[in-house]
Amino acid sequence: MFHKLFFFLIFSIFLQMNTISAYGELQSARAMEIQAAFLIKFSSYVKWPEEAFADARAPVTVGIFGRDPFGSAIDEIARSFNANGRNVEVRRFKDPPAIRQSHILFIPASEMERMDEITAVLSGRSVLIVGNSPEFLNKSGIINFVMVGKKIRFNISRTNCQKMGLDISSKLLSVAHKIQ
Amino acid sequence: MTFPQFRDLSINIKLTVIIIFSCLLVSLMASGFFIGREIISFRRSVVEDLSGLARVIGINCTAPLEFMDSETADEILSSLSARPHILQALLFTADGTKFSQYQKPSLSLENAQELRDHFKETKLQLLGEAHHFHKNHMALSVFVGKPGKTIGTLVLQADQSGFHAILTRLIYVVSGIFTTTLLLAALLSSLLNRVVSRPILELAETMERVRREKNYSIRAIKNSNDELGVLVKGINSTLDDIEKRDEQLLVAKKTAEDANLAKSQFLAQMSHEIRTPMNGILGIASLLLNTSINEKQYQFVHTIRRSGESLLNLINDILDFSKIEAGKLELELIQFDLREIAEETVDLLSERANEKNLNLACFIHSAVPAHFEGDPGRLRQILMNLLGNAIKFTNRGEVVLNIFLKKIEGNSAYLRFEVSDTGIGINKGKQKEIFCAFSQADGSTTRQFGGTGLGLAICHQLVSLMDGEIGVESVEGQGATFWFTTVFAISSFNESLSDRPHQPIALQKFDAVILVAEDNPTNQIVAQGLLEHLGCRIDLADNGKVAATITAKKNYDLIFMDCQMPVMDGYEATKQIRKAENLAGTGPTPIIALTAHAMKGDRERCLAVGMNDFITKPFNEQQLAIILSKWLPDTCIKNLPGPPTKILKNRATQSTQVHIDESVLNSFRQLQQPGKSDIRTELVSVYLRSSPGIMQSLQQAAEKNDSEKLWQAAHTLKSSSASLGARRLSSLCHELEIMGRETRVDDPLQRVLEIESEFKTVADELERILSGV
Numbered sequence: 001m002f003h004k005l006f007f008f009l010i011f012s013i014f015l016q017m018n019t020i021s022a023y024g025e026l027q028s029a030r031a032m033e034i035q036a037a038f039l040i041k042f043s044s045y046v047k048w049p050e051e052a053f054a055d056a057r058a059p060v061t062v063g064i065f066g067r068d069p070f071g072s073a074i075d076e077i078a079r080s081f082n083a084n085g086r087n088v089e090v091r092r093f094k095d096p097p098a099i100r101q102s103h104i105l106f107i108p109a110s111e112m113e114r115m116d117e118i119t120a121v122l123s124g125r126s127v128l129i130v131g132n133s134p135e136f137l138n139k140s141g142i143i144n145f146v147m148v149g150k151k152i153r154f155n156i157s158r159t160n161c162q163k164m165g166l167d168i169s170s171k172l173l174s175v176a177h178k179i180q
Numbered sequence: 181m182t183f184p185q186f187r188d189l190s191i192n193i194k195l196t197v198i199i200i201f202s203c204l205l206v207s208l209m210a211s212g213f214f215i216g217r218e219i220i221s222f223r224r225s226v227v228e229d230l231s232g233l234a235r236v237i238g239i240n241c242t243a244p245l246e247f248m249d250s251e252t253a254d255e256i257l258s259s260l261s262a263r264p265h266i267l268q269a270l271l272f273t274a275d276g277t278k279f280s281q282y283q284k285p286s287l288s289l290e291n292a293q294e295l296r297d298h299f300k301e302t303k304l305q306l307l308g309e310a311h312h313f314h315k316n317h318m319a320l321s322v323f324v325g326k327p328g329k330t331i332g333t334l335v336l337q338a339d340q341s342g343f344h345a346i347l348t349r350l351i352y353v354v355s356g357i358f359t360t361t362l363l364l365a366a367l368l369s370s371l372l373n374r375v376v377s378r379p380i381l382e383l384a385e386t387m388e389r390v391r392r393e394k395n396y397s398i399r400a401i402k403n404s405n406d407e408l409g410v411l412v413k414g415i416n417s418t419l420d421d422i423e424k425r426d427e428q429l430l431v432a433k434k435t436a437e438d439a440n441l442a443k444s445q446f447l448a449q450m451s452h453e454i455r456t457p458m459n460g461i462l463g464i465a466s467l468l469l470n471t472s473i474n475e476k477q478y479q480f481v482h483t484i485r486r487s488g489e490s491l492l493n494l495i496n497d498i499l500d501f502s503k504i505e506a507g508k509l510e511l512e513l514i515q516f517d518l519r520e521i522a523e524e525t526v527d528l529l530s531e532r533a534n535e536k537n538l539n540l541a542c543f544i545h546s547a548v549p550a551h552f553e554g555d556p557g558r559l560r561q562i563l564m565n566l567l568g569n570a571i572k573f574t575n576r577g578e579v580v581l582n583i584f585l586k587k588i589e590g591n592s593a594y595l596r597f598e599v600s601d602t603g604i605g606i607n608k609g610k611q612k613e614i615f616c617a618f619s620q621a622d623g624s625t626t627r628q629f630g631g632t633g634l635g636l637a638i639c640h641q642l643v644s645l646m647d648g649e650i651g652v653e654s655v656e657g658q659g660a661t662f663w664f665t666t667v668f669a670i671s672s673f674n675e676s677l678s679d680r681p682h683q684p685i686a687l688q689k690f691d692a693v694i695l696v697a698e699d700n701p702t703n704q705i706v707a708q709g710l711l712e713h714l715g716c717r718i719d720l721a722d723n724g725k726v727a728a729t730i731t732a733k734k735n736y737d738l739i740f741m742d743c744q745m746p747v748m749d750g751y752e753a754t755k756q757i758r759k760a761e762n763l764a765g766t767g768p769t770p771i772i773a774l775t776a777h778a779m780k781g782d783r784e785r786c787l788a789v790g791m792n793d794f795i796t797k798p799f800n801e802q803q804l805a806i807i808l809s810k811w812l813p814d815t816c817i818k819n820l821p822g823p824p825t826k827i828l829k830n831r832a833t834q835s836t837q838v839h840i841d842e843s844v845l846n847s848f849r850q851l852q853q854p855g856k857s858d859i860r861t862e863l864v865s866v867y868l869r870s871s872p873g874i875m876q877s878l879q880q881a882a883e884k885n886d887s888e889k890l891w892q893a894a895h896t897l898k899s900s901s902a903s904l905g906a907r908r909l910s911s912l913c914h915e916l917e918i919m920g921r922e923t924r925v926d927d928p929l930q931r932v933l934e935i936e937s938e939f940k941t942v943a944d945e946l947e948r949i950l951s952g953v
Contacts, residue, residue: 045243174244
């Protein structure tokens with residue numbers, strides 16, 4: 001009896017580890033919560049061009065394109081956050097033209113096929129494009145969440161960043177898993 | 181207390197101690213402050229340094245913390261290995277979970293444990309921005325994140341052994357400062373010593389010298405114009421004042437002494453001046469008494485002489501008192517026989533006692549030694565005074581002198597004399613006063629009894645000089661007992677000074693040629709009269725020069741020399757006479773000074789110039805006779821009396837009035853043993869039984885003209901008679917004895933008859949006295 005229980009335990013741990021390491025696990029509710037927090041926190045490590053804001057007090061707009069994977073948790077995090085003197089507001093966009101108003105734009109895995117359209121719309125704007133899909137950085141993404149072991153980390157593409165006219169803090173770069 | 185108190189230490193040591201103490205105190209405080217400041221500033225810099233580091237690390241850790249990148253955080257923290265003093269770093273998230281940790285690789289397990297304990301103890305991560313020092317290390321915590329948005333806490337723990345090294349170094353430095361301070365203080369105090377204490381010490385030494393040498397001419401040396409200079413100046417001027425005052429005092433003292441000397445000389449002079457006329461009065465009165473005068477005239481002259489004698493006594497009292505007051509009275513130290521002194525005194529006063537019909541007795545306790553060394557003259561004076569007073573103030577009863585031995589200590593005998601009377605007594609309140617000068621028990625006493633009131637004061641002083649005390653016990657109306665104590669050295673010289681046979685001087689005659697050098701005509705007459713009465717042939721010289729001239733031409737058996745004479749005084753004349761004698765090789769003629777000086781020093785002066793003896797004016801016949809018998813060669817002394825003179829007859833008649841001196845008889849009472857038969861009765865009966873046999877042998881010897889047997893019998897009767905107080909009988913026997921010894925008895929039968937008749941009277945008298953008892 002004990003024997004069976006022990007095996008079950010080992011098995012379940014193995015199973016869990018397996019699920020977390022997978023990309024699919026990146027989409028889990030817990031992982032999305034952490035990504036939401038990270039997404040908001042990025043606002044203080046990125047420097048936008050001055051014309052990106054209406055004035056000095058204007059909020060940083062975090063846009064979520066398409067289907068919202070965060071839910072209301074991200075609004076909670078944003079409400080108490082302050083990015084270098086600016087408030088953070090979370091907006092959800094369905095249509096590509098509206099995304100031009102955002103400073104940080106999260107592209108969920110479900111909207112990946114519209115990446116080219118998004119890139120086109122955003123041309124001429126300085127928007128930090130964040131996602132959590134494979135090959136995201138190759139498709140003009142700037143920061144991509146990845147699963148390293150059981151931890152959520154992110155990779156940064158400095159090339160894409162420069163293309164967007166954004167300046168990412170070296171601190172952020174220092175904690176990045178990989179930099180392209 | 182072996183250790184001297186700080187205030188008694190030398191000013192030098194005090195200054196040194198104060199300087200060193202204050203220097204040490206200052207350097208201690210300075211060092212304390214310095215060390216404290218060093219510690220504080222070191223710690224502050226350590227804290228600043230560490231917190232700066234922590235902030236940098238914290239900022240670097242912000243992103244890893246925010247993005248939960250512990251690897252990066254570890255990496256950042258591990259960069260602290262470049263700072264070897266950082267032992268441990270801990271990064272906590274905002275909720276207190278340990279996020280990242282760094283530990284110095286070389287850290288021992290023990291140290292790590294200690295650090296953990298310390299960390300737990302302080303709970304720094306909860307306190308936020310803080311630091312804490314612990315034995316060998318310190319801990320510091322800072323917030324990580326932006327102001328107002330703390331995302332974690334960073335705790336650094338750093339090694340502090342560097343601090344201890346610094347502390348040790350500081351202690352070395354402070355010790356160095358202390359040593360230097362001590363050396364400097366010693367140097368400073370030696371400098372101060374030169375400037376401050378040395379002048380003070382010198383001043384103190386100077387004052388000590390002044391005090392020790394009593395030399396007020398010493399001055400302190402002034403080296404500066406500060407307070408010490410003022411002090412020195414003040415002391416010097418005080419010394420000036422003292423010196424000046426001393427000089428003035430010396431002058432004043434000299435003046436006072438001169439004045440005192442002048443006073444003494446005045447007293448001596450006065451005494452001389454008064455004594456010279458007194459000599460005339462008393463001498464002439466004596467001469468007059470020797471002439472054929474009737475009874476009434478005799479009474480008058482006798483009164484003159486008595487008055488003169490009282491006056492002389494008064495003058496003597498006043499002189500004595502002056503001398504005592506001036507501290508000039510000094511006691512002589514010569515041998516004397518106490519019994520003789522006492523008996524003489526009693527004898528001298530017996531006449532007065534008889535006149536008042538008083539019993540006068542003297543008892544000397546058998547334990548009292550006979551011979552002493554002291555001043556018999558002064559002792560006699562005291563006794564005379566006390567006995568005289570007793571007789572004066574007693575109208576009925578008796579006056580008794582008792583002499584006791586209190587104790588003998590070594591060679592000193594402590595004697596107590598008591599003079600008891602049955603007179604008027606003295607009021608208790610007055611008993612102390614009477615020993616003061618010019619005081620009598622009652623002012624009225626002077627009027628009633630006369631006297632200067634100096635007698636007891638003089639006695640008091642004399643007794644004090646003899647190391648004794650004087651006092652009185654009395655009940656008013658019931659008589660008084662005056663007592664005094666003296667201390668005399670017991671004389672080992674047993675032979676009495678009066679070894680010369682006691683002869684009734686009045687019975688002696690002198691066959692001598694005598695020169696009297698005397699300028700005063702009255703005194704010339706007195707001396708001439710008295711000496712001629714004693715059988716001498718007299719030449720007179722008016723002054724010393726005449727005396728010296730005469731002596732060169734004529735030999736004298738004796739010279740009386742007045743000391744103060746015009747032209748040449750007695751001292752000079754004596755010197756010249758002695759010189760001439762030396763040249764001529766003739767034996768020295770006895771020269772007797774006649775002086776009115778009663779002051780001490782006269783005697784010495786007289787003896788110094790070569791005189792042999794000394795007689796003070798006024799003198800009487802008896803005094804002259806004593807001198808003559810002392811100094812004339814025996815060939816000049818004629819004990820054979822010439823035809824009985826009137827004065828002798830007078831005396832004889834006077835003395836026959838009293839055949840028995842009862843006081844002598846009464847003195848045996850003292851020997852009376854209780855319960856035995858009356859000792860006097862026994863003595864008298866023995867005397868009366870034995871005497872007729874002696875009388876018989878006297879008669880036989882007289883008939884046979886056997887002078888040998890005559891004087892032996894007379895001697896026996898003389899002694900036994902004297903011991904019973906039959907004085908006249910005794911003296912009659914004594915005369916016969918002397919004549920018998922010299923085998924020149926004229927008319928022995930007549931003398932024996934005289935003795936026989938006196939003996940009968942004495943026998944009757946004795947029986948009468950005894951039956952009256």
